[in-house]
Amino acid sequence: MKQTEGQIITVGVTGASGAIYAQTLLRLLEADPRVTRVYLVVTDAGLRLVSTELGIVAADARKLPSLLTGSSAQKIECLPNKDVGASIASGSVPVDAMVILPCSAGALGSIAAGTAADLLSRAADVSLKERRPLVLCLRETPLNRIHLENMLRVHDAGARLMPAMPAFYYEPKTITEMVEQFVCRVLAQIGLPQEKQYRWEGRV
Numbered sequence: 001m002k003q004t005e006g007q008i009i010t011v012g013v014t015g016a017s018g019a020i021y022a023q024t025l026l027r028l029l030e031a032d033p034r035v036t037r038v039y040l041v042v043t044d045a046g047l048r049l050v051s052t053e054l055g056i057v058a059a060d061a062r063k064l065p066s067l068l069t070g071s072s073a074q075k076i077e078c079l080p081n082k083d084v085g086a087s088i089a090s091g092s093v094p095v096d097a098m099v100i101l102p103c104s105a106g107a108l109g110s111i112a113a114g115t116a117a118d119l120l121s122r123a124a125d126v127s128l129k130e131r132r133p134l135v136l137c138l139r140e141t142p143l144n145r146i147h148l149e150n151m152l153r154v155h156d157a158g159a160r161l162m163p164a165m166p167a168f169y170y171e172p173k174t175i176t177e178m179v180e181q182f183v184c185r186v187l188a189q190i191g192l193p194q195e196k197q198y199r200w201e202g203r204v
């Protein structure tokens, strides 16, 4: 049974394009009073994308949450991906939901195969076996048969697939707005609907 009040969320960041999505997700989680703790796991390729796309390099991984959010990031703890013995590797540790954003085709494959060879794929495996929400925001195009089969496999095991696909019907003016709206949709999937999420009103 959960001992703490508030939601505990695991965020995985892999080496797919879209580090800005992860940055936005972490900022919103840090600011959300319904969330008490965020476990962050970034793969080596994820660190490379954070550096390439955001220009952020953390010599000390513990500094990554504050560098990414631009705040003290009190709630966010960065766990080494190599540490398969970290807390979230066990189903006994209470975690309400896990989001992998962006999710590489490689990480999708590891989760679909159940390899659990690093903390990210082990934590995702735990989410599935414990029947907890697991949202995978795949970012790859075009998709080959292996990707499609892996998507179906994780879907059938209980994951929610939300490919990183921004929408245009709310007429976004900036990349920031597009990213934020996509992240709001992801958060709604794990029971954290955001005030700023655009809702279609049926206008012609």
Ligand SMILES: Cc1cc2nc3c(=O)[nH]c(=O)nc-3n(C[C@H](O)[C@H](O)[C@H](O)COP(=O)(O)O)c2cc1C
Pocket (backbone or CB within 6 Å): 013, 014, 015, 016, 017, 043, 044, 045, 046, 048, 049, 052, 103, 104, 105, 106, 107, 108, 139, 140
């Ligand atoms: C600049 C750059 C962009 C990449 N973009 C993607 C991508 O959008 N989707 C993807 O599946 N892989 C992408 N890759 C490849 C992954 O980073 C690579 O397959 C890596 O092994 C994934 O490892 P991970 O799942 O442990 O993060 C990209 C790599 C680089 C260097």
